[in-house]
Amino acid sequence: MSLLLAWLTGTLVWELVNPVSILHRGIIFVWELIALIFLFDLFVLKNGWCSRLCPVGAFYSLLGKKSLY
Incomplete structure (x- = not known):
């Protein structure tokens, strides 16, 4: 199946599920x-x-606006 998919797509399909490749992409993406x-x-x-783009910060600011305290 992996050879057939590689032939149909023209890519190394098995690299998408290779743990070494996944780890490598994860490390590079996180540092970038x-x-x-x-x-x-x-x-x-x-x-x-933190103040404008982070979804967690936006959620906390919404909670702060409607806070009971």
Whole structure:
């Protein structure tokens, strides 16, 4: 099946489920994402990620607006 899919798609299909490849992509993606967030906060907008773009921060701000305290 993996050879047939590779032939049909023209890609190495089995690399999508290879644990070594998955780990490698995960490490690279996470470091790139952290670097982009850091550079965005450093050069574009101070606390831009946490105060404006982060979904967790947005959720907490909504909770804070309707807080009982």
